Amino acid sequence: MKKSPNLSTTRGSQALGAAAIVLGMSWAGTASATECETMEPDDIMSQSFTDHWEAYDNLACLEESLIARGDRRAIFTSGYTLTTLRMAEAIDAGFFQDTVWMTSYQIQFANYYREAFYNYEIGNTGAVPNVWMTAFDAAATGETLMVQDILLGMTAHITRDLPYALEDVDINPRWAKHQDHTLVNDVLGDVADEMMFAMSEIYGANFVQIDAALGPLDELILAVGFAAAREGAWLNAKSLDNSRWWNRWLTVSWIENTASATADLTLLAIGPALHDAVAHLEGTNPGSTFCQHFSCSN
Numbered sequence: 001m002k003k004s005p006n007l008s009t010t011r012g013s014q015a016l017g018a019a020a021i022v023l024g025m026s027w028a029g030t031a032s033a034t035e036c037e038t039m040e041p042d043d044i045m046s047q048s049f050t051d052h053w054e055a056y057d058n059l060a061c062l063e064e065s066l067i068a069r070g071d072r073r074a075i076f077t078s079g080y081t082l083t084t085l086r087m088a089e090a091i092d093a094g095f096f097q098d099t100v101w102m103t104s105y106q107i108q109f110a111n112y113y114r115e116a117f118y119n120y121e122i123g124n125t126g127a128v129p130n131v132w133m134t135a136f137d138a139a140a141t142g143e144t145l146m147v148q149d150i151l152l153g154m155t156a157h158i159t160r161d162l163p164y165a166l167e168d169v170d171i172n173p174r175w176a177k178h179q180d181h182t183l184v185n186d187v188l189g190d191v192a193d194e195m196m197f198a199m200s201e202i203y204g205a206n207f208v209q210i211d212a213a214l215g216p217l218d219e220l221i222l223a224v225g226f227a228a229a230r231e232g233a234w235l236n237a238k239s240l241d242n243s244r245w246w247n248r249w250l251t252v253s254w255i256e257n258t259a260s261a262t263a264d265l266t267l268l269a270i271g272p273a274l275h276d277a278v279a280h281l282e283g284t285n286p287g288s289t290f291c292q293h294f295s296c297s298n
Contacts, residue, residue, distance in 0.1 A: 076153030142295030
C-alpha cells in the first residue's frame with residue numbers, strides 16, 4: 001500500500017478551527033459571525049467548481065454556513081470537506097500517477113454533490129437524485145443518528161455519484177486509471193481516524209469516547225467500506241462506458257436502485273432501542289448539547 005503524504009496543512013487546521021468556532025459561537029453567541037456563516041448555502045454552491053482547491057474552499061464555507069444554521073447536513077459535509085482537503089493535498093504532492101486526470105476526477109466528483117445540494121436548496125427537487133433526496137430529507141427530520149447522516153451521504157456520493165463522475169472524466173486506459181482510482185483508498189484510509197477526531201472537535205466529545213472504545217476497529221470498518229463502495233463504483237463506471245444507447249438504462253437503473261435501497265436499509269436497519277442507545281453514545285440524544293443547536297427527535 002502506497003503511503004499517502006502526511007500533509008496537515010495550515011489551511012486544513014484553520015478550516016477545522018473555523019468550524020469549531022462557528023459551532024461554539026452559535027451555541028454561546030460570544031463571537032462575531034464569519035463571512036461564510038452569513039452566506040446562504042445556495043449562494044455558496046451555485047457555481048460549478050473548476051479547480052480542486054476551489055471545491056475544498058467552497059465545501060469548507062458550506063460547512064460553516066450549515067453549522068451556523070443548525071442544519072444537520074453539516075455532518076456529512078464536515079467529513080467530505082476533510083477528505084476533499086486531503087485529496088487536494090495528495091494531488092498537489094504528486095501522490096498519483098496521472099495528476100491531470102486525478103484533478104479532473106476530484107473536481108467532477110465534487111460537482112455532483114454541489115449540484116444535488118444546490119437543486120435541493122432552491123426547491124428544484126426534480127433534478128435531485130432519489131438517494132440524495134432521502135439523505136437530505138432524513139437530515140431535515142432530526143430523527144437520524146449522526147452515523148446515519150454520514151452513511152447516507154457516503155451512499156449517495158460514492159454508490160450513486162462516483163460511477164457517473166468516473167465516466168465523465170474517461171476511465172480509459174483502464175489499467176492505469178484504475179491504479180490511481182485505487183490509490184484514493186490509501187488517502188481515505190489515512191484520513192479515517194482524523195475524521196473521527198474532527199467530528200468530536202466540531203460536534204461533541206462523545207465521538208472521542210466511541211473512537212477509544214472501538215480502538216482501530218471503526219477506522220478499519222470505514223476504510224474497508226470506502227474501498228468496497230469505490231470498487232463497486234469503478235465496476236459500474238465500466239458498465240456505463242461499455243453500454244450503448246439502447247442498453248444504458250440497465251446500468252443506470254442498477255446504480256440508482258442500489259443506492260436508494262442501501263439508503264433505505266441505512267434508515268431501517270436500526271430499531272428504536274438501538275437508536276436510543278447509540279444516540280446517547282454519540283451525544284445526539286434529546287437534551288444533549290448537540291441537540292441544543294441541531295434538530296433532534298424526541
